[in-house]
Amino acid sequence: MRKEHEEFVDSFEGQLPPSIIAEIKDTCPASVTKEQLKEIVELTLGLYKHCRVNAGECVGLVSAESIGEPGTQMTLNTFHFAGVSEMNVTTGLPRIIEIFDAQKEIKTPMMEIYMKPSHNDLEKVKKFAIKIKEVVFGDFGAEYVLNIFEQSMTIKLNKALLSERGLSSKDLAAAVKVKSKGFNMEVGNDFLTFVHKGKPEEIRQLYDLREKMRPVKIDGLKGITQVLPVKRGDEYIILTLGTNLEAIFEYPEVDISRTMSNDIHEVYNVLGIEAARQAVINEVFKVIESQGLNIDIRHIMLVSDIMCITGAVKGITRYGVVSEKASVLARASFETPIKHLISAALESETDRLTSVVENVMINQPVPLGTGLPGLITKLK
Amino acid sequence: MYRLEAPEIPPGKIMALDIPKHTLVPVHSKVSDNEKEKVLSALQATTTQLPKIYKDDAALVKLAVKAGDIIKIERKSPTAGVSFYYRVVIDG
Known part of the structure; x- marks a missing residue:
């Protein structure tokens, strides 16, 4: 041209x-x-x-129906990663609910970590994956020996794991020092022995100590319980169970621009509201695609715009976007009506009857389509 | 008029500067005071009606903004190619 x-x-x-x-x-x-x-x-x-959509078109209603109908056909299953038996991923309807409700705790938090080109060979990626995996004190215990007469507990340490992490028994002892208050600790080359200070009481206390020390984080990144290096296209990426975007971004090996988490709140905290909006769209679309359904992306974009309109991520729940509605009757018509009506009465709230639901209730024309112009022209 | 300094980044948070490079983060830019009126009249809206963005939002790390500023966001849209979206800065 x-x-x-x-x-x-x-x-x-x-x-x-x-x-x-x-x-x-x-x-x-x-x-x-x-x-x-x-x-x-x-x-x-x-x-x-x-x-283009006309003024007064009820796009929200159209979106609700367009997402709702295919939603009834979604499976309730989770699926397995090929090859790794323990890695389940929430998909289908449970995942959709999770995203749209903006739940704080999601069932399978995951990250996809991309590496910079200079660190993209299998050995380096594997090494990095091991480095970021969270290990707790319990992982190091190979054998627990209780001596009832002396009221002591000896923990034999997993030597292979220690050398893999480049740690010594002294590092472990330092990590659990606070948790093992009230016990004398003897540090050996590959064992730790705990003896109760003062008069021995119950053997149970040693069991309690063991349980107390088990979740103490020793190395790696908090929350990352499993790592899995996989090949995607020409490069190796790391899939993780558990997310910690903020910590992973501190590593210079990581390609920050592409590394993602599937936790919407974490994306919001680390990357901001616009990234969270995009993450909602991507995550929902991924589920819909994997289920072989066909929902126009505009519907999802509309929902995610609404979720992010206040500058923070709000779920489609009575605590989220519904609580932002101006009308008492509209809020009451969603969930827990009596609670809303009583608190509105106590605060002497006024309902301007400017939206749809409240006008349906009082049998007046709703401000949609041909009912709308009355609202945007000045009446004398 | 006082000049706003770009917000200080705490030490050890070098990565904060890389946030705007992330593929999920669209380009954010501040609408100048002269253009504000133009934007608002094109949208037929007032500042309070615009979607909000918190002042301490991670994507605004390189912009010096104060409450009431309008942020122009260039979203990559699968349907329109590029679409522009406006948010007003609020105190968080």
């Missing part, structure tokens, strides 16, 4: 979306004349305006 023609098409920027402008440029043959091009663009513009 000639330059002046391109400029002509570009002049419609603002009236046509960039993707359509690019498409006109791509598909028009070079032989097109100025008059023909003008006709093409004007026809496109007419069609585009015709396709």
Whole structure:
């Protein structure tokens, strides 16, 4: 296409979306004349305006139905990662509910860690994966020996794990020092012995000590319980169970620009509200795609825009976006009506009856479609 | 008029500067005071009606913003190519 023609098409920027402008440029043959091009663009513009959502169209309702109907066909299953028996992933309806409710604790928090090109060979990736995996004190205990006469407990340490992490028994002793208050500790080369200070009481206390020390974090990143290096395309990435975006970003080996978490709240805290919005869309779309359903992405975009409109991620629950509604009757019509009505009465709230649900309740025209103009024209 | 300094980044938080490079984060830019009116009249909206963004949002780490500023966001959209979205900064 000639330059002046391109400029002509570009002049419609603002009236046509960039993707359509690019498409006109791509598909028009070079032989097109100025008059023909003008006709093409004007026809496109007419069609585009015709396709746009009209003022007063109830897009939220359309989205709700468009997501809700295919949602009934989703499976309730989780699926397994090929090859790794313990890694389950929440998908299907439970995952959709998790995302749209913006739940703080998700069932299977996961990360995909991308590495910088300089660190992208199998050995380095494997080594890094081992490094970030969280190990707790309990992982090091190979054998527990209780001596009832002396009221002592000896923990034989897993030497292989110690050398893999480059730690010694002294490091472990230092980590559990606070937790083992009230016990004398004897540090050996590959064992730790605990003896009760003062008069020995019950053997139970030694069991309690063991349970107390087990979850103490020794090495790695908090929350990352499993790691799995896999090949994706030409490069190796690490899938993890458990997420900790903030900590993983501190490593220089990690490609920050592509590393993702599936925890929406964590994405929000680390990357901001716009990233959280995009993460909601991506995560929902992933589920829908994996289920072989067909939902237009615009519906999901609308829902996720609403979830992120206040600057923080709010779920579609009575504590989230519904609590932001101005109308008492609208809030009451969602869940727990009596609670809302009583608190509204106590605070003497006013309902301006400006939205849909409350007008349905009082049998008045709803401000949608042809019922809307009364709201946007000044009545005298 | 006082000049706003770019927010200070605590030591050890070098990665905060890389946040805007993340693929999930679209380009954020501040709408200048002159253009504010133009944006608002094009949207037929007032500042309070715009979607919000907290002042301490991670994506704003390189911008010096104060409450009331308008942030222009260039989203990559699968349907429109690029779409522009506006948020008003609020105190968090």
